[in-house]
Amino acid sequence: MALVYLNTLAHGRSGDKGDTSNVCVYARDPKDYPLLKRVLTAERVKEYFGDMVRGEVIRYEVETLHGFNFVMKHALGGGATHSLRLDSLGKSMGSAFMRMKIDTDDPSGT
Amino acid sequence: MKTIRIGGGQGFWGDSPDAAIHMVRAGDIQYLACDYLAELTLSIMQRQKLKNPKAGFASDFTQLIREIGKEAYEKKIRILSNAGGMNIQGAVDALRSIAEGQNMRGYKIGYVTGDDLLEKLPELLREGRTFPNMDDVGDFDEIKDKIVNVNVYYGREPLMDCLREGADLVITGRATDSALFLAPLAYEFGWGDKDLDDLARGIMVGHLLECGGQGAGGNFDYDWRSVPAMDNLGFPIAEVTEDDLHITKAPGCGGLISEQSVKEQFLYEVHDPANYITPDVTVDISRATIVNDGDNSVRIGGVRGKEKPEKLKMCIGYHAGYKVATYLPFAWPDAYEKARYAAEILMKKMKRKNLRYEDIRIDYLGLNALHLDVAEYDEELIKRLNEVVLRIAIRVKDKEEAKKLIPEISPLQLNGPPGASFFGGRSQIQDVIGLWPALIDRDLVTLTSHMLEVK
Numbered sequence: 001m002a003l004v005y006l007n008t009l010a011h012g013r014s015g016d017k018g019d020t021s022n023v024c025v026y027a028r029d030p031k032d033y034p035l036l037k038r039v040l041t042a043e044r045v046k047e048y049f050g051d052m053v054r055g056e057v058i059r060y061e062v063e064t065l066h067g068f069n070f071v072m073k074h075a076l077g078g079g080a081t082h083s084l085r086l087d088s089l090g091k092s093m094g095s096a097f098m099r100m101k102i103d104t105d106d107p108s109g110t
Numbered sequence: 111m112k113t114i115r116i117g118g119g120q121g122f123w124g125d126s127p128d129a130a131i132h133m134v135r136a137g138d139i140q141y142l143a144c145d146y147l148a149e150l151t152l153s154i155m156q157r158q159k160l161k162n163p164k165a166g167f168a169s170d171f172t173q174l175i176r177e178i179g180k181e182a183y184e185k186k187i188r189i190l191s192n193a194g195g196m197n198i199q200g201a202v203d204a205l206r207s208i209a210e211g212q213n214m215r216g217y218k219i220g221y222v223t224g225d226d227l228l229e230k231l232p233e234l235l236r237e238g239r240t241f242p243n244m245d246d247v248g249d250f251d252e253i254k255d256k257i258v259n260v261n262v263y264y265g266r267e268p269l270m271d272c273l274r275e276g277a278d279l280v281i282t283g284r285a286t287d288s289a290l291f292l293a294p295l296a297y298e299f300g301w302g303d304k305d306l307d308d309l310a311r312g313i314m315v316g317h318l319l320e321c322g323g324q325g326a327g328g329n330f331d332y333d334w335r336s337v338p339a340m341d342n343l344g345f346p347i348a349e350v351t352e353d354d355l356h357i358t359k360a361p362g363c364g365g366l367i368s369e370q371s372v373k374e375q376f377l378y379e380v381h382d383p384a385n386y387i388t389p390d391v392t393v394d395i396s397r398a399t400i401v402n403d404g405d406n407s408v409r410i411g412g413v414r415g416k417e418k419p420e421k422l423k424m425c426i427g428y429h430a431g432y433k434v435a436t437y438l439p440f441a442w443p444d445a446y447e448k449a450r451y452a453a454e455i456l457m458k459k460m461k462r463k464n465l466r467y468e469d470i471r472i473d474y475l476g477l478n479a480l481h482l483d484v485a486e487y488d489e490e491l492i493k494r495l496n497e498v499v500l501r502i503a504i505r506v507k508d509k510e511e512a513k514k515l516i517p518e519i520s521p522l523q524l525n526g527p528p529g530a531s532f533f534g535g536r537s538q539i540q541d542v543i544g545l546w547p548a549l550i551d552r553d554l555v556t557l558t559s560h561m562l563e564v565k
Contacts, residue, residue, distance in 0.1 A: 011332040011370065013324075015379035017149065018245060018545060024377035026370070028332070052482050062383050064397050064412065069377045073245075077471070080150045081542045084433060084471040084503040085482075092480040094331060099484065 002105050007098035010036060012067075014094035019079035021053070021090040023097045026067035033066040039102055045070055048100050070097070114298050116291060117347045117360075118319025120144040120191075123151055123168045125322050127177070129345035129363065134178045134187055137347055137360035142182065143290035144171060144191040145320045152284060153427030153543040155196040156228075156259040166197030172204040175279070179205075180212045183278055190269060190280040190290045196259065198223055201281055202562060209564040217564040218279070220272025224557035225284040227260040227424065227550075234554065241426065241548035253428040253546060262424040262555050265389035266312075269293035271559035284425070288316025288388055295350055306415030309391040311355050314398075314413050315348040317386075318357055318375050322346075325375045326359050327366030332374065339364025355410045356403060367406040376400065385416075389423075392416040421549040430544035431468060434512040435503040436519045436537045437475075441529040446492050448527035449474055449500040455526055456502060456518055463514045467504040475499035505542060512539045 009032045012025040025040065027033040046057040055073025062068065076090045077083035087093075117139045119130030123146040133139055146168040159166030171193030182189055194201045202221050209217045227234070241250055261284040270293045272280040280293070292312035295301070301308040318325050325346035327337035337343075344363030349356040359367050376395070380386045386393040394414040403409040440448045453472050473479035476498040478487075506512050516539075520532045 007331075011374065013329065013331060013374040013378050017379060017381070018547060020245075020381070022377070022379060022381060024374065024380075026332075026373050048484070050483050052484060058381075060381075060383050060396075062377065062396055062398070064399050065373060065376065067373065067377065069380060069383055071381045078469070080545055081433070081540070082430065082505070082544060084435070084469055084505055086435075086473060086475070086479040086501060086503075091329075096481045096484045098331070099481070099486075 003101050003103055005098065006100045006102050009102060010098065012094050012097065014090050014092070014097070016076055016079065016089045019074050019076050021072045021075040021093045023070045023072070023094050024067060025070065025097065026065060030066045035104065036068070037061070040068065042070070045072070049075070111351050112298070114141065114295060114350045115139045115347055116141040116143060116294060116315065116319070116350065118143060118145070118291070118322055118325060118345050119174070120146060121320070121322030121324060122146065122148050123170060127170065127174045129322065129343060130174060131178050132344065132363050133347065133360050134182050134185070136362050139187055139347060141294045142187055142189045143294070143316070143319065144174070144189070144193065145287040145290060146171060146191065146193045147195065147284060147287070149425065149545060150543065152196055152259050152261050152425065153545070156427065157541070159196050164200050167195040167201035168193035172201065172208060175205055176208050179208060179279070180214055183214055183217055188273070188278055188294065190293065192282045192285045192287070192290060194221060194281045194283045196226065196283065198281065198283055205279065205281065206562060206564060214564055218275070218277045219562045219564070220275060220277030220280040221560050221562070222268040222272065222280070222282040222285065222557055223560065224555065225262045225264055227262060227555070228257070231257065231260050241546070241550070244423070244547040244549065248546070253426070253544065256429040257426055258429055258543060259427040260424060262422050262550060263389060264422065264555070264557055265289045266293040266296055268557040268559045270297045272561065273297045275559070275561050277561065286388055287320035288313045289390065291316030291319055291348070292390055299352055306391055306417070307413065308415070310393040310415030311413045313388050313391060313393050314395065314410060315350060315355065317380070318372065319346050319348055321375060321378070323365065324378070325357065325372065327371045330366065330371055330374065332370035337364070337366045355413070356407050357410065358407045367408055369400050369402050369408060372400050372408045372410070387419050389418060391418050420552070422552055422555060424548055424550050426546035426548060428544050428546060430542040431505060431507045432509050432512050432539050433503060433505040433542050434515060434537050434539045435501060436515055437499055437501050437534060438519050438522055439497055439499040439531050439533060440527065441531065442496050445495045445498040445529070446474060446477060448529060449498050452500055452522050452526045452530065453502060455522065456515070459518055460515065465504070465514050466508070466511050467506050469505040471503045473501040475501055509539060
């Protein structure tokens with residue numbers, strides 16, 4: 001089993017709209033896109049963030065860019081000024097996402 | 111073939127002016143567009159205007175024009191910005207005074223009014239219009255007496271009217287960030303409502319440039335070490351022809367335009383890539399392509415457009431209470447354990463004071479204040495922490511509640527666990543402005559373009 005941080009395989013950026021955080025994620029190498037597609041399911045991402053993301057997680061795929069957009073609702077503690085988080089705009093949601101551990105050998109992604 | 115080069119001069123209110131100045135001097139651009147409005151900015155501007163009728167716009171912009179306005183005028187570089195915020199007239203007066211002071215005779219300042227619906231709202235409500243929250247949360251009746259600002263996001267058309275009238279500078283309130291970029295392109299290339307793919311391409315120009323440095327190697331996750339001269343970061347420039355789009359940057363500055371740097375901005379704050387909604391056009395980038403096309407040049411393809419939405423989005427800001435964040439650092443050894451104990455002391459004291467809060471957060475800076483529960487809580491790591499800052503933040507309805515927490519922090523240096531070091535002075539209580547996104551019929555909004563010529 002080869003367990004790696006997601007940031008060894010992918011890169012991305014997070015943004016905010018109200019209480020919704022979006023993280024775009026791209027394969028560093030296009031050959032890893034199928035693996036990322038298997039393992040980075042919306043369910044897995046929702047489970048990973050736990051109490052940090054209280055609403056649904058939607059995954060959009062952009063095959064031509066070997067990337068995804070993850071839209072996570074109720075993910076910023078109320079959003080903008082409502083939020084009591086130090087990072088109220090969720091600028092660090094992207095790096096939080098990138099520390100997810102990925103099993104590069106597991107074809108099922110579980 | 112006609113080529114338009116347009117630069118993105120500002121990513122937000124408070125951004126560095128250096129790249130915009132460099133673009134005007136060395137970027138060979140015909141247009142410079144500067145975005146100053148984030149989601150929350152109008153509410154902040156409105157509060158400033160209530161305190162001072164001359165405030166309420168992005169004064170950074172007038173400062174920028176003071177520095178490069180005349181040079182841009184002489185080079186025929188036209189400038190567009192939404193820096194007018196909540197006080198267009200105040201911004202126009204300031205700009206006119208700068209232009210007169212620099213003897214810029216004939217300088218034409220175009221401006222747009224009509225996005226501010228605060229005064230019109232009661233009438234709309236009396237007519238029976240409703241404004242349910244687009245995120246399906248909350249009850250409008252609970253916020254209607256606390257509203258601070260009401261602004262509609264609008265598209266390219268009133269800006270194009272100003273350009274047609276010969277404006278050297280166009281200043282707006284809540285025009286969308288992307289309209290600042292689409293307007294000059296649609297004007298130059300004669301794109302109309304039916305040219306959906308072209309309009310969509312123009313929106314993507316705006317989307318890629320509206321965050322300034324983020325489009326050119328700033329905040330670059332792929333490999334930030336490879337970005338040249340971040341101290342002199344250039345901002346992106348779009349090179350647009352009738353049927354093509356390239357992103358590049360000015361010569362003689364730092365930054366990086368690559369497939370990866372453009373990609374990171376491409377889906378940023380876009381939700382569904384097949385339906386990126388703007389007042390001008392619904393953009394489909396679900397099959398878009400991004401390829402390196404030379405030194406610091408990237409070509410964008412496959413951007414498609416669909417019909418624009420029927421309604422416009424508006425943003426209602428309302429007063430939603432107060433918040434305060436307090437900080438107390440602890441030093442090695444056992445910094446985390448000591449900070450936790452201090453938090454317990456504070457919570458016991460607050461319980462005795464009967465603190466009533468809406469929400470509370472207890473964080474440990476250096477451990478989990480950014481990544482929260484996703485952070486690593488390895489016992490060895492926690493034991494080794496050189497220092498950790500205890501942060502307690504509360505959100506309250508009543509200002510008096512917030513006042514209870516603040517004076518309890520500094521005494522813990524002498525009355526709590528060892529190694530505490532108070533810094534930064536007492537915390538300030540902040541107003542909380544809530545944002546209420548809603549939709550409004552287009553025909554209820556009247557946007558008007560104006561022109562002022564400097565004598």
